[in-house]
Amino acid sequence: MTPLLHTENLVRRFGGITAVNDCSIIVEEGSITGLIGPNGSGKTTLFNLITSIYKPDSGNVYLRQKKITQVPSHQLCHQGLSRTFQITRLFWDLSVLENMIVPVRQVGFRSLLGPGMHRYEEVRALDLLERVGLEHLKNQPARKLSFGQQKLLEFAAILMSEPDLVLLDEPAGGVNPTMIRFIMDLIRSLNQEGVTFLVVEHNMSVVMELCDHILVLDQGQKIAEGPPHIIQSDPIVLEAYLGD
C-alpha cells in the first residue's frame, strides 16, 4: 500500500492556542481511515489545513507525494481531493440537480461558456442521485430537503468530481440510525470502487465498524494509530477521552 495523502509536521496556531501541533499523518490508498479525538483536538483544523482553507504555520501536505500545501482549494477538487463539511453546506437556492453539477471536474475558459449542464453529466448526476434515493427530488431547491437528505446530497455531489480521496467531517452527525446505516453502506461500497476515505466521526460504533485504520488526535497531536481493536484498548486513547 502506498500513501495517497500524507502530512508532514503540520503546525497551525490561533493566537496563543496551537490547534494542530507537529502533526504527521498518512492515509493509505484504498483505505477508510478514521480520525478521532476529543472535542477541540484539532480534527476539523487538520481538515481545513489539508484543503487549503487555512495556511499552515509550518509543515506540508502531500497528495500522491506531490506537495499541495499552497494549492488553492478550488484546484484540489480537480486533483481528486474533495470534502464535506461538519455543518452541511449546499447551494440552497439551486435545485438538487444543479447542486450535483457544480462540482464537476472542469478547467479552462471554453467550458465556462458551455451549457450549464451536459447530457452525460446529467446522466451521471441522476445515477448518483438514484443511488442515494434523491432522484425524485431533482428539481427541488436544496433548502426544501430534510436534514438527512441534505447530508446525502452533499455527499453525492462531491462524488460528481470523481474524487480519489474524500474527507468526511462527521457523516453520521445528527442523522437517525437508519440513515447512519445507509451512509455507512454507501461509504463501504464506494470504497470497494476505489475511493479512499478520511473520516472524522464522534459516533464510536460507526468509526470502529467502518474504518480499517484509526488515527487519534489530542491537543493537536497524533497520540495513537492502528486498527480499531487496538485503538479501543489503548490506554493513552482512553486517558485522552476520560481525562486524568
Next chain:
Amino acid sequence: MGRIIRWWPLPVLILLLIYPWVYREPYFHVLGFNVLLFATMATSWNIMGGYTGYKSLGHSAFFGLGAYLVAIAANQLGWNPLWSSPILALVVTLVAFGLGWIMVRTSGSAFVIATIAMLLIFRLLALNLRGITNGAPGLSQPLPPWTPEFSRMPFYYYMLIWLIIAVATSAYIRHSRFGLGLLAMHDDEGKAEMVGVHTTLYKVLAFGVSAYFVGLGGGVWSYFSTHISPVFAFDIIVGVEMILMTMLGGLGTVWGPVLGAFIFIPASDLILFQFGSTTIHLAILGGLMIFILLFLPRGILPTISHWLEERRTPRTAHTGARSMAEMQDKRSAAVTSEIKPAGDYDPVIINNKQETL
C-alpha cells in the same frame, strides 16, 4: 400552452417597436429611451449584483467613464458615438477587469464601500484632469446629424437593440456553466471554492461583463444629452436606480431588471411631475426602496413564481417522509438491524461522545 407562453417577448417587442409612432410627442421618446437605457444597464448590473450577490453601488463609475470616453473620442477624433460606444465600452470592461481584480478581494459591506470609493475616485479624476475632461464645466458634443423632430427616435431604437443584446447575454450567462458557478457562489462562496469553482476569476469576469453595458449606456447617454459634466456623469443616483429597479423586478432573474425599469422609470417621472423640480422625488424614491425591502424583498418575478409554485405543488409533496420510506424499501435488509457495536470496546467512550449526535 407553454409553447405560447414562451413567445411572450414577441408581442412585447412589437409594442416597443410601434410605441414611438403611437406616442409622437418628443417627451414620450425621451421617456422610452430612458426606460430602455436603464433596463439595459440594470440587466448588466444584475450579472454581478444579482447572480453573484456582490452588490456594487459604484457602477455609475462605468457609466461616467463610458460617457467621457465617447465624448472625448467624438471631440478629438470625430468618432460617431453610435459606433464608438460599443467599442469604447470594451475599454470600460478592461478597466473593470483591473479594478475588479482588486475589489473582489473584499466581500459583503466592504465590497459595497469599495465600489463607492471607486466611483468617488473617478469623479475626482473627472473634476481635476482638466486637460482631458475640461473639469467641472464638462464636455459638449456635436449634435446628431438627423433633423430635430426625429431627434430622439433613433436613440430609442438604438437602445432597444442593445437591450435585446444585453438580455440575451444575461440569459446566456444564466444558463452557462459560468452562470451556474456565479449562482453557486451567491449561495455559499466557500463551498463553491471547495468544489472547484475558481471564485476570484468568476467574480472578476462577472464584474467586467456587468460594466460593459453600463459603459455603453453611458456613451449613448452622453450623445443623447449632448453635454456631460462630472456631477451628472458620475452621479451615485444612477447606480442606486439600477439597483432599485433590479430589486423591484427580481434580483438574479433574467427579466427582473427589465420589468423593474419599465415600472420604475415612468413612476419616477410621474413623481417628478407631481412635485416639480424639487428634490422631493428623491425622498419618495427612498421611501419606495424601503417599501420594496419590506414588502417585496425578493422582487416581483420571484414572488410570482414562488406563489405559482406553491399553488402547483401541495405542501406535503416533497418532504422527507416519502424518500425515507422509499429508501427503507430499497434497503429493507439493512434497516432492520440497529447499529451494532463492533467488538467490545469501552462503552464509556460512546456515552461520552454521543452527545454530539
